[in-house]
Amino acid sequence: MIPFHPITLDDRPTIERYTMAAELQNCDWAFANIYCWQGLYGSECAEWEGMLFIRFHIDGGSQLAYMQPLGEVNWEQAISLLQADAAQQGQPLRLVGLTPTAQEALQTLDTVQFAYDSERAMCDYVYRREDLCSLRGKHYQPKRNHLNRFRNTYPNYRYEPLAEHHFEACLELVQAWCRQHDGCQGAALQAELEAMQRAFAHFEALGLQGGCLYVEEALAAFTYGSAVSHDTFVIHIEKADTRYEGAFTMINHAFACALDERYCWINREEDLGLEGLRKAKLSYYPSHLVEKIAARALSEEAVACRRLWQVCFPSDEASFVDKFLIRHFSPARMLAIRHEQEVVAMAHLIPFRCQWGTIGYLYGVATAPEHMGKGLATTLIQQAIDRATEEGMAAVVLIPGDVSLRHFYAKRGFVGELPIRLLAPYEFDFGTGETTRDIAMWHFCGPEQPLPEILPCQLILDE
Numbered sequence: 001m002i003p004f005h006p007i008t009l010d011d012r013p014t015i016e017r018y019t020m021a022a023e024l025q026n027c028d029w030a031f032a033n034i035y036c037w038q039g040l041y042g043s044e045c046a047e048w049e050g051m052l053f054i055r056f057h058i059d060g061g062s063q064l065a066y067m068q069p070l071g072e073v074n075w076e077q078a079i080s081l082l083q084a085d086a087a088q089q090g091q092p093l094r095l096v097g098l099t100p101t102a103q104e105a106l107q108t109l110d111t112v113q114f115a116y117d118s119e120r121a122m123c124d125y126v127y128r129r130e131d132l133c134s135l136r137g138k139h140y141q142p143k144r145n146h147l148n149r150f151r152n153t154y155p156n157y158r159y160e161p162l163a164e165h166h167f168e169a170c171l172e173l174v175q176a177w178c179r180q181h182d183g184c185q186g187a188a189l190q191a192e193l194e195a196m197q198r199a200f201a202h203f204e205a206l207g208l209q210g211g212c213l214y215v216e217e218a219l220a221a222f223t224y225g226s227a228v229s230h231d232t233f234v235i236h237i238e239k240a241d242t243r244y245e246g247a248f249t250m251i252n253h254a255f256a257c258a259l260d261e262r263y264c265w266i267n268r269e270e271d272l273g274l275e276g277l278r279k280a281k282l283s284y285y286p287s288h289l290v291e292k293i294a295a296r297a298l299s300e301e302a303v304a305c306r307r308l309w310q311v312c313f314p315s316d317e318a319s320f321v322d323k324f325l326i327r328h329f330s331p332a333r334m335l336a337i338r339h340e341q342e343v344v345a346m347a348h349l350i351p352f353r354c355q356w357g358t359i360g361y362l363y364g365v366a367t368a369p370e371h372m373g374k375g376l377a378t379t380l381i382q383q384a385i386d387r388a389t390e391e392g393m394a395a396v397v398l399i400p401g402d403v404s405l406r407h408f409y410a411k412r413g414f415v416g417e418l419p420i421r422l423l424a425p426y427e428f429d430f431g432t433g434e435t436t437r438d439i440a441m442w443h444f445c446g447p448e449q450p451l452p453e454i455l456p457c458q459l460i461l462d463e
Helices: 009-022 031-036 075-088 100-107 129-134 138-153 164-179 187-201 247-258 275-282 300-312 318-327 376-390 403-410
Strands: 044-048 051-058 063-067 094-098 114-118 124-128 157-161 209-215 218-227 232-240 265-267 288-290 293-297 334-339 342-354 357-367 395-398 415-423 439-444 455-459
Touching (some): 031 187, 031 232, 138 247, 209 232, 300 318, 300 342, 357 376
Antiparallel strands (some): 124 265, 342 357, 342 455
């Protein structure tokens, strides 16, 4: 088995020997990020037969994931080792942060099939350092205006390299922001605060560099980051007192100009799908985005699901099917009928929470063409109703794809027309792709429930 151990400061030389040689730009490979966010992810590492492995926990600690192996990677051996390790933890093998080259390597394997997904929200924004420093060109005119306004408004400002004697003021700035925003009670904000405290406690040992901006004697902004490769520097934290208009623009510009010129690229990390953050990052005109590909090893049930899905729903793109398999597929929620060991009909009973309570959303009902007309779909629908009833669900709900299917489901006990909104993470649409066509039918498993004008439902994530 792979000899994983919790990551300590002593692991930095080992990890960076692999990351620097790989010349990756993914911010998640910066050692300072790996170390400082351990409180949230519980990261562990191992060096084994010339390869570096890192594993950590995601989705609140409920799921295990692995970074792309680095080094002289024997992919067949590496995946075999990782599958065994994941299985020992009672988990499927999940890989994150894959490069396109790594994905291509996985696709050549005969021993295991993967589903792949790449979220726009998790892509890193990478800029030319020279662009952020010079701000040349018409498209940067608004940024130059912000800088000029800041200089005119606060003529007594100064920039200083971030050092130990600044740390207390930096934390006070962050805590003041927290007091204005519900005390930073959210898990993500608390984790960020803990990461900053770790960073300040081991600033030099982590290879961190930063800068701070003062207006007279008041700290207006600070930033810090670290190298992820020989020519790419990652900005981990950038904070500003918003009472000083233009402070974010000024600290961004000042640090880019102060940064060693050997760093041609500055990675400002992802936008997490937050509209305001995305707009801000795009306003600096990134050179490119770093794609981070996630992969999940497919079980026999998942492989069968993908095969039947591709036959029955040929208009669905492979990327959509893979997103379902990697993010939302559960063998426990898949109802299947087999013929000679082959899955020939399936449906998925996905739990959602709404004002009715927990409902089972019937999704991906499919029958192989050569087995149609045998009542298999009817059998699966009844199985779904029976299971939902046993589990105490309020109803089974579905969205017919067209008018003819509404008649089909009505004959099997489903009634009504109700606009529904199915809310799920990872930008996945459980509906038709058009909200105006997301009109549900339902079958109550218990007492009838009041009908709202629209039924918003939130996906219940598996623990």
